[in-house]
Amino acid sequence: MARGIAGSGVLLAFLLLVAAPWGGIALAAEDGCAGCHDGLKSGAMAGRHADYRGSVHERAGVGCDSCHGGNPRAADKVDAHKGVMPAADKTSRIHFQNVPETCGACHKGQRRGFVTSRHYRELESTGQGPNCVTCHGSMATRVMGVDTIEQFCIVCHNPKRGIAPEKPWEAATALTLMDQADTLTRWAGEFAELAGKKPPPALDTARRELAAARTVWHTFDLEQVRAHARKASAAAVEAREALR
Ligand code: HEC
Ligand code: HEC
Ligand code: HEC
Numbered sequence: 001m002a003r004g005i006a007g008s009g010v011l012l013a014f015l016l017l018v019a020a021p022w023g024g025i026a027l028a029a030e031d032g033c034a035g036c037h038d039g040l041k042s043g044a045m046a047g048r049h050a051d052y053r054g055s056v057h058e059r060a061g062v063g064c065d066s067c068h069g070g071n072p073r074a075a076d077k078v079d080a081h082k083g084v085m086p087a088a089d090k091t092s093r094i095h096f097q098n099v100p101e102t103c104g105a106c107h108k109g110q111r112r113g114f115v116t117s118r119h120y121r122e123l124e125s126t127g128q129g130p131n132c133v134t135c136h137g138s139m140a141t142r143v144m145g146v147d148t149i150e151q152f153c154i155v156c157h158n159p160k161r162g163i164a165p166e167k168p169w170e171a172a173t174a175l176t177l178m179d180q181a182d183t184l185t186r187w188a189g190e191f192a193e194l195a196g197k198k199p200p201p202a203l204d205t206a207r208r209e210l211a212a213a214r215t216v217w218h219t220f221d222l223e224q225v226r227a228h229a230r231k232a233s234a235a236a237v238e239a240r241e242a243l244r
């Protein structure tokens, strides 16, 4: 009995392996892109989507075609690739200058802030500014925190290159203030709940200011980010005092 089950498992695995070069029968129904690309074992494009596996986007059901275009239901390469262009092609949705538009289709708030930034102007004019993918990774699997941001920004912003070398430190400070505001606001909210009291108006102010800090972040006007975060923290402390 047990041998019979094990035996059919081997047979199934064999069938999947044989089927893989044509698209992987198991996955093709929901996402032919991933199904076929998983089977690419050589060539420059093999494994290029490795970061996608287990990413926030995969878990949220954002398919390859959301960023690349194409037809995920087609099993044939030519049919599937209609509208899919290599990153180097200027008309590609993943060309570095088109990335803000592609990601911004879903992340509208971040895009709205970003297109007003100096980074966006540099990206569009000289190609020297970072885009969404520079900071978040191609499949967007990274969100920098206080511990990593300084080392990242310094790659471009350093005394040697002379591009605003104070920005990495300012960014770390701004993120620290945002984290602090986030913690204080959550504590005040939890305390009001545990005490069974009506949340004081200052708690609303704290939440609003924190949201404003997050919205302003992608404009990279760090002075404004800090100002909103400070107001959020002050309001959260006020809310906590009012709950005594
Ligand atoms: C049947 C197999 C197959 C399917 C289905 C498939 N691809 Fe590909 N893809 C390939 C191969 C092979 C390459 C390598 C270049 C080549 O041979 O054209 C490639 C290359 C690419 C590239 C690199 C740019 C280029 O054009 O060379 C991207 C991006 C890409 N595929 C995305 C997708 C997306 C998105 C889908 C689904 C909408 C998809 N692929 C479906 C096999 C497939
Ligand atoms: C959240 C958006 C997003 C999703 C989802 C996504 N990709 Fe990508 N992908 C990109 C971006 C942006 C690039 C170019 C990044 C770079 O230049 O490093 C890229 C690069 C690639 C490349 C190399 C293209 C080239 O011309 O060099 C391949 C192949 C690829 N992706 C395949 C896939 C496959 C297959 C899936 C699904 C399993 C997928 N991607 C899901 C955004 C995405
Ligand atoms: C089809 C819609 C869609 C597209 C296109 C898209 N995303 Fe997302 N993204 C989502 C969803 C859904 C989530 C998960 C839910 C959430 O947090 O909003 C997400 C989450 C994220 C996160 C949060 C990750 C985390 O760990 O918290 C980042 C950063 C992100 N996306 C960046 C990008 C970038 C960069 C691109 C372009 C390369 C992109 N997204 C393209 C829908 C999209």
Ligand code: HEC
Pocket (backbone or CB within 6 Å): 099, 100, 103, 104, 107, 110, 111, 114, 119, 130, 131, 132, 133, 134, 135, 136, 143, 144, 145, 149, 175, 178, 214, 217, 218
């Ligand atoms: C110079 C680096 C940089 C660029 C460029 C950038 N981001 Fe971000 N992004 C960050 C950092 C750092 C955070 C975390 C800020 C915070 O804690 O709220 C973040 C937060 C996010 C989040 C929320 C994730 C979360 O869970 O808090 C999303 C979604 C996102 N970015 C998408 C984008 C998109 C889309 C673009 C392009 C239009 C973009 N980002 C451009 C650095 C960048």
Ligand code: HEC
Pocket (backbone or CB within 6 Å): 118, 119, 122, 128, 129, 130, 134, 135, 149, 152, 153, 154, 155, 156, 157, 163, 164, 167, 168, 171, 220, 221, 222
């Ligand atoms: C790929 C290179 C690159 C990366 C990475 C980068 N920047 Fe920039 N940044 C630039 C360029 C280029 C400018 C325009 C500089 C100038 O004023 O001439 C700029 C400008 C800025 C400005 C506006 C300066 C001003 O005075 O108007 C701020 C703020 C900024 N960056 C913050 C950051 C932060 C924070 C990070 C890290 C999360 C970061 N940058 C990562 C290239 C980069």
